[in-house]
Every structure is written in C-alpha cells, then in structure tokens.
Amino acid sequence: MNLSKTLKNVFLILVACLVLTACATQKKTTGQLQGDVYTGSDSVEYLASGVPDRVFFATNETVLTTASRETLRKQAAWLRKNSDINVVLEGHADERGTREYNLALGERRANSAKDYLMTYGISSDRISVLSYGKEKPVDSGSNPLAWSKNRRSVTVKAN
C-alpha cells in the first residue's frame, strides 16, 4: 500500500520532470538562446543582403559556434567579392566581468573571427581588430538575454 503510493509519487515526479524538460528544450529552440549563445536577430545588421554583421559567444568563451562560422563564411564570400573593402572586427564582452579582463576577452573574440575569415582567404591586411571590452553594450539589460547579445564580434566596414 505504502510502497505503491511511493511508486505513484515517484512516477508523477518523473512525468513532471519529463514535461518540464520538454518545455525547457522547446524554449531553447524557439527562444533566442542556444546554451547561452544568442541566436536571435535583434541587434543584427547586414553588411549586404544575407550577410549578417555579427557573431555571438558563450559566457567567457571565444570559440565560434556552428552558426557563427556560417555567418563568417558569408562575410568572407562578401569580402572576396568586394576586394576594395576593409573591415574592423570589434570584439565585445558582457558586463559580468572585470573591465581589464573583458578588454582582453573582446580582443580574443575579434581575433577568433579574424582567424576564421583568414582561413577563408581574406588577407590579414584587410582586417583590423578593436576590442571594446564591456564598454559598448547594445542591450542595456541586466539579464542573460541582454548579456548574450552583448558578447559579440561585429564586422564593420572601415572604408
């Protein structure tokens, strides 16, 4: 009797867990975050039609996600077509870190974007790097979504 009641409770908890996990996973795909990397298009601008200007990073990370690499391949293709254009890669961090470390982190993020563009044939002479650390957020919010938009490397036309 008691045992069956316990089992029933356990079962209910398991079901609840499954439902909650399902919700969470669903939120992940329909929302604007994957892990904590921004996947939305809120602040994104375009260098040309279909060529987004920025890539996003996970907290404390400088590795490029699959989506980021796709964006950078588009940028590389566009840069190859427009060989007279030079770019500045502006690296940024969110506000949840110390200022000086964030300056270094922004520089590292912009450089991982630069390295990727270079592997797709863009000369390093055409790319300069500028870190703003946490100094220029696009979203002034103090929440995970806002922070995810601010962890970015933005490709800006230099001429």
Next chain:
Amino acid sequence: MQEKCWKDKMLFRYLFILLVLLPIKAFALIEVDITRGNLNPLPVAVSPLAIDKNSKNNFNKILNIKNLGSEISIIVENNLKQSGLFNPLNKDAFLQESEIANLKPRFEDWNLIKAQALVTGKVTFIDEKLRVEFRLWDVLAGKEMMALAFTTVPSNWRRVGHIITDKVYERLTGEKGYFDTRIIYISEEGPKTNRIKKLAIMDQDGFNNKFLTLGNELVLTPRFSPTNQMVTYLSYFKNLPRVYLLDIETGKQEVVGDFPGMTFAPRFSPDGKKIIMSFAKDGNSDIYTMDLENRIVERISNHPSIDTSPSYSPDGKYITFNSDRSGYQQIYIMNSNGKNVKRISFGNGLYGTPVWSPRGDLIAFTKLHKGKFYIGVMRIDGTGERLLTENFYQEAPSWSPNGRVLIFYRETKTNTKGEGFSAKLWSIDLTGYNEKMVETETDASDPSWSSLLSN
C-alpha cells in the same frame, strides 16, 4: 593658471615647515584600534579654529569665506567622521571659547560632553599667508598630545584641514593618515549603451573636482604614480586603445611605447619609473613594462592565455596579475622578471583585478561567484581569503596610501526595460566595516587613490 598652480605648490612645499611648538609630553592614554572593526568610534571635539578679526576680514576678501577657522575645523570633523573611527561631537554642546581652549582647555567642560580627545587651533593672516597652529589634547588625562604649526598660501586652505586630520589620525591610531590625498577616476554620463567617459580628479573628500579630458574619446582605468603627479590610463584616442601618460600639473600627455596593438591595464612601479601593462596581439594578452627614462620595453609574461591587471609589490620585487591559463580567471604572482609564476587563488569562483597593498602583506581583488561580485583580500600566498562586500556588480579596488581603506566602483542592475543603470564609487575599511558611497558630481568608476601629497 597652470603656472600659478605650480608655484602655489612649490610655495607650499617650501613653506610646509612643521614647527613642533612643544615636545610631546603626555603618554598616549587614548588610542584607537584600527585593526578591528570599530563599533565604538572615539568621541572627539573639534573646536572651531580661533581667528582674529583682521585675519577674518583678509581671508574673506581673498577666499570669500566668512570664517576660515570654522570652515577648516568642519573639514577635520568631516574627515574624522568618514573614517568611521571617530565620532566628532556636536559643536553646539561646546562650552569653551575656541581662542581660550587653544591656550588652555578647561578639561572638565570637555569631559562633561564626553569628549575623549580635543582638537583646538588658530588661523592667522600673516604676510599674505595662512598660518595655522593646532593642538591635540587628551581630555581624560588633561594633557597635550601634540602641537604643530605651519604656513601656506591661503588657497591651500582645504589641504590644511586634511593635513590636520592626518596628524590627528596618526597620533591617535599610530598609522599614517590618508586625508591629504586625491582620487583620480572616470566620470560617466549618458545612457548605458552610449556612455560618455571623462578623466576626473578630486580631493579624497569629493571637493575640488576637475575634469581632465572632454569626453571626446573613451578613457578607462586611470592610475596615480606613487611618487609624483603623473597618471597613467587607457585612452581610445583615434580609436586606438593605448596606454597614456599624463602629467596633471602641466597637462602634457603622451602615448606609452610604440605597440602595434592594444595596450591596457597600466600601473606604475612603486618607484614611479616604470609602467607595467598588458599588450594584446593576435588574441593573446601578455604583460610588458616600459621604463619611462630610457623607454626600454620588456616582455614580462609569455603565455598563450590572457595575462592582465598586473600590480607590483611595494618593494618592486614581485608582480601579482590576473590570468586565465588554468581555464578561468585566477590570481597569480611572479618575480618582477616574470620568473617563478605561482597561482595563489584557489577558492570557488573567478578572481580578477589583484592589487598589492601598500603595506605589502595583502592582495585585494574582485571575485565573481554564483552571479555575485565581491571585493576581498587575501595574503600574498593566497591564504586567509576574506570577502569584505558582496553586490550585483563591483570591482577594481584601490588602496588608500596607508593600506587601511579600499575604494572601488559599483554598478546597479537595470530593470526589465534596461533602465536604472548607475555607477558609483564606494569605500570600505579593510575590516569590512564602514562601507559607504563616495559622493561624486556625476556617475563614476575606476577610482585610484594617490599617495599622501605632503609627507
């Protein structure tokens, strides 16, 4: 203006002749323990400094201050109160005339209002100068503890108040004071997504605020030289983030070194002769120094991780810095030549902005753990970690020159609409007591404390 300022300063230096009027006779009976949190601040009476009619009129003419004697005593009172170690008593309760009290206090009167220490003094206008004398009395023992006099230019009157406080503080606590000092910081205005930042400087008590840049370019992390009126900071002039050197007396500025990339996180060596900083290239930040005399640049750290926020030990033999070579931000120390690197932070969370205490025994830091930011201290071997304050966001502690107080900045969380952002300077005692906001005209961040201006 600049020249005058400089002349004033030189004059002040030459005229800063301490005349000990009477040797210290009394054995110190009152003593303030500053090593523990002080929940019972010492009751002290700061009598308005006596002033004769002629001096009063002259100072009023020059400085537009009706009663310079009482204004200076207010500075002293305010300083003592802000330290958290003293409780300056209300002047309304004072029974004795300031002129007479300075000659010979009636100790029963001061005892009656529970004052344990008494500061008296006198200001006089002599030969276009401001002459100050002051005395510190032990009320319970009925004895004089200290008597000093000095002369300066009248425009230095606020510093006179700070110098008196330093002397009183030193006599009662046994430690040097930190009141005749200045704070260099970043003034901030405008929305969070488009902040205007200017280099600014003010006296330790918030007075004499001055902006040193116009806000045309982003400026960050100014730091005082420990030996002179130089400041090093990061400027985005022409969108090239580089470490600059600024002489705040002449206004002369120059880039530090010729680096093909971002230089940041600058600080002076304890002798003021070198600048230590990070240089970022190809995604890697390492630590470099530049000798300000011969311009020789030296690479100190060489590691594919981020190495930043370097700070020398007061003897110049060691450097503490921030590195993520373990995978996350942690605090390290090494010899000043870059050898013998040792990690010292091993607690939970991330550690940044290590700063060596001017006393040499502690390193202050910022810690991020479970979404909260802490200002804390640890011994130089990493033991004895003590967190002084917790908040949503705060970082970048800077030590008072006596190593007793830390100043840092704190930012507020914005609401759901992204509004309500602010950045303010805060200070806290090494004990973890006496946490308070430091008033500034605008929002403020990245404070750096100067050395004592007069020693």
